[in-house]
Each structure stands twice: as C-alpha cells, then as structure tokens.
Amino acid sequence: FPDIDYAPALGGIAKNHLIGNHLAVEAICSTMRQAGVLCSHRTALDYALWDLLGRETGKPVYELLGGPVRDRIRIYRYNKPKRDELANEDAWRALGRKLAQDPGAAMKTDSWLNFQRLSGKNAWEDGVSEGGGRMPTEENMAFNEMVFRCLREGGGDKLDLIHGGHGQCSAEGAIATCKRLEKYDLLWMEEPVAPTSSMDEMARVARATTVPIATGENLQGLEDFTRLIDKRAASVLNLPPPNVGGLTEARKIAALAEIRGMQIAPHFFSYGPLCWVAMANLCMAAPNVLILEANSLRESSNGPKKLTENLFFKEPIKIDGYYFVPSRKPGLGYEYDEKFVVSRKQLA
Structure with a gap:
C-alpha cells in the first residue's frame, strides 16, 4: 500500500462520499475509479469498506460476496534447494520427495532466475526481442528441464509444480522453454513474458503450448484484466492484492474469467497480511479459484517474514500444511494491532 503520507489526500477525496454513506461500497469505489484515484489507493479504501460492512452486519466478508463455495483454500509457496545445491539433481529430487509427503503439496520456483544464480553461467543469448525479453541459452533451457524432471521424479503425482517467471523471456524463448516442460504436467508457467509490454506476445505463448500460462501481478484493476481476458493471453490470473482495485473489482475480474473458463490464483509475495486475508475472502466465494499464494511478508526490514x-x-494467521481455513469472525476476520499500525511509516 502507499506511503502513509498519502492518506490525507485520499481522505480528502473520499470523505464526501463516505460520510453517511459508508456502506455503499460499489458506488464509492466506482466514483473513486472515475475520479482517477490511483488503483493502490482505491484498493486500500475498498478493503476497509468491505471490512467495515462485514463488521456492521456481523458477517465474514466472504458471506457478503455470495457465500462460501469451499470449506478451505489450498495454498502454495516458493521453494528451491540451497544455493550451492541448485545444480544438484539429487537435491531437487529430495525436495520433491519431501514436499510430496504433505497432502495438497504445491510449489513454485523460477528456474530462469535460479540458473542466473549459478556462478559463471551465461543465462541469455545476446539478442533482445521487440517485447524486451531475451532468449534463454540452450544450457539455461536444459537446466529448466532438469529442475522439473527431478521434482517430478521425486514428488510423483503428489506434488503440483509451478514455473515462476518475472517477464524475462521473449515469446520465442518462453515457447521453447515451455515445449521442453510440457511432459512434466505443470500447474502453470507464470509471466514468461512481460504483459505490460505486450499482451499480444503473452497470448502468442499461450496459444503455442499446452502448459497453462499465468500472469497478473503487474497489472492493475478491472481495465487491465479485461484486456488480458479478451485476448486470452493467460488461463490463470494472478490477481495482485495491492493493485487489483479491491474486492469490488476483484470479484468482477473473477466473474469475467469464470465465463471464459479461466481460473484465479491470487499473487502474494512481499505484501502485507491485510492483502492476503482480503484475497482469502475472495477465494472462499469465487468458484473458479485454483489456489492462493502464501509467501513472505513486507512488514519491516528486521521483522517477521512469515505470513503466520x-x-x-x-x-496469528493459521495455515495447516497446504490449506487455510478462514476465520468466521465478521469483516475480513482479524483484529488489527493499532499500536503496530500507527508506528509504521508505510502500511504494507
């Protein structure tokens, strides 16, 4: 969320619509969007309004969003061996075996990034595509294949695998990598090219492989996701909690995706816990949710990094293995520690 210094400016815009009308969530958020309020700002306001609505009606937010369609939410995290074992096939197999012992196990790893961490390795060809991405070297693609082959050998069919990405590749590089990974039955390949540069390139990758393509962490609000859905540039949408437009826009994105046969898998890495519980409430109520990411926090430079x-x-937020059962308390389900919140220079 934005620096706390922005709060007075946001409050100045919002107060005329909130006083005496604070339960009109849809009207308020529509007005904020039309007024050009930054997506992150209206997202923060929207979460607060839904939480307030739940508290005043005595219901969890997910009941106000249509009621639960599941009794728990499946989650996943990033994982990889130790840095000095990244090139070790047995280390990847052992990781797969270990994770597969827990019911519902799922993990993500960015093997392009992991390969770059190997000293002295040239990860990319010299050429740069129009979309700004790069072509991975043959050795880079071979490393990617090794990682997922070994994870699959170790975890068998008891572990779901996700290839993370940060828009590093050209479309050609992404397609070439995906082709080598199709036989390992990935849950998805995440953001192989940058959608903010060209959704058309992302759509080209999606059409060229049987690996489901996911993206969304760098998009903002209903408008961006509508374009993504219309182009069928991905089949899994990674909603970004701080920039999705709040639950008001997130549920509309989920509904549009459902009509097109697409799934929702909200992104979560280095955000704050409020973002996560908001997305958990959406996940309880949206039928087309696949899974929810549950990675590290950004509360402070020396504070806890685990969501729990x-x-x-x-x-505490209690997660049981690879599943989360949301609170049944009103609103978003948790009481804020106001002393901690006001001590922060930034609200993450």
Whole structure:
C-alpha cells in the first residue's frame, strides 16, 4: 500500500462520499475509479469498506460476496534447494520427495532466475526481442528441464509444480522453454513474458503450448484484466492484492474469467497480511479459484517474514500444511494491532 503520507489526500477525496454513506461500497469505489484515484489507493479504501460492512452486519466478508463455495483454500509457496545445491539433481529430487509427503503439496520456483544464480553461467543469448525479453541459452533451457524432471521424479503425482517467471523471456524463448516442460504436467508457467509490454506476445505463448500460462501481478484493476481476458493471453490470473482495485473489482475480474473458463490464483509475495486475508475472502466465494499464494511478508526490514508470524493482526494467521481455513469472525476476520499500525511509516 502507499506511503502513509498519502492518506490525507485520499481522505480528502473520499470523505464526501463516505460520510453517511459508508456502506455503499460499489458506488464509492466506482466514483473513486472515475475520479482517477490511483488503483493502490482505491484498493486500500475498498478493503476497509468491505471490512467495515462485514463488521456492521456481523458477517465474514466472504458471506457478503455470495457465500462460501469451499470449506478451505489450498495454498502454495516458493521453494528451491540451497544455493550451492541448485545444480544438484539429487537435491531437487529430495525436495520433491519431501514436499510430496504433505497432502495438497504445491510449489513454485523460477528456474530462469535460479540458473542466473549459478556462478559463471551465461543465462541469455545476446539478442533482445521487440517485447524486451531475451532468449534463454540452450544450457539455461536444459537446466529448466532438469529442475522439473527431478521434482517430478521425486514428488510423483503428489506434488503440483509451478514455473515462476518475472517477464524475462521473449515469446520465442518462453515457447521453447515451455515445449521442453510440457511432459512434466505443470500447474502453470507464470509471466514468461512481460504483459505490460505486450499482451499480444503473452497470448502468442499461450496459444503455442499446452502448459497453462499465468500472469497478473503487474497489472492493475478491472481495465487491465479485461484486456488480458479478451485476448486470452493467460488461463490463470494472478490477481495482485495491492493493485487489483479491491474486492469490488476483484470479484468482477473473477466473474469475467469464470465465463471464459479461466481460473484465479491470487499473487502474494512481499505484501502485507491485510492483502492476503482480503484475497482469502475472495477465494472462499469465487468458484473458479485454483489456489492462493502464501509467501513472505513486507512488514519491516528486521521483522517477521512469515505470513503466520505477522504483527499487523493481534492473532496469528493459521495455515495447516497446504490449506487455510478462514476465520468466521465478521469483516475480513482479524483484529488489527493499532499500536503496530500507527508506528509504521508505510502500511504494507
């Protein structure tokens, strides 16, 4: 979320619509969008309004979004061996075996990034495509294939695998990598090319492979996701909690995706716990949710990094293995530690 210094400016715009009308969530957020309020700002306001609505009606937010369609939410995390074992096939197999022992196990790893971390390795060809991405070297693609082959050998069919990405590749590089990974039955390949540069390139990758393509962490609000859905540039949408336009826009994105046979898998890495519990409420109510990411926090430079150890709420977020059962308390489900919140220069 934005620096706390922006709060007075946001409050100045919002107060005329909130006073005496704070439960009109749809009208308020529509007005904020039409007024050009930054997506991150209206997202923060929207989460607060839904939380307030739940507290005043005595219901969890997911009940107000249509009621639960599941009794728990499946989650996944990033994982990889130790840095000095990244090139070790047995280390990847052992990781797969270990994770597969837990029901519902799923993991993500960015093997392009992992390959770059190997000292002295040339990860990319010299050429740069129009979309700004790069062509991975043959050795880079071979490393990617090794990683997912070994994870599959170790985890068998008890572990779901996700290839992370950060828009590094050209479309040609992404397609070439995906072709080598199709036989390992990935849950998805995430953001192989940058959608903010060209959704058309992302759509080209999606059409060229049987590996489902996911993207969304760098998009903002209903408008961006509508374009993505219309182009069928991905089949899994990674909604970005701080920039999705709040639950008001997120549920509309989920509905549009459902009509097109697409799934929702909200992104979560280095955000705050409020973002996560908001997305968890959406996941309880949206039929086409696949899974929810549950990675590290950004609460402070020296504070807890685990979602389950956050300081933002008075009580811990409890995750059981690869599943999360949301609170049945009103609103978003958790009480804020106001002393901690006001001590922050940034609200993450």
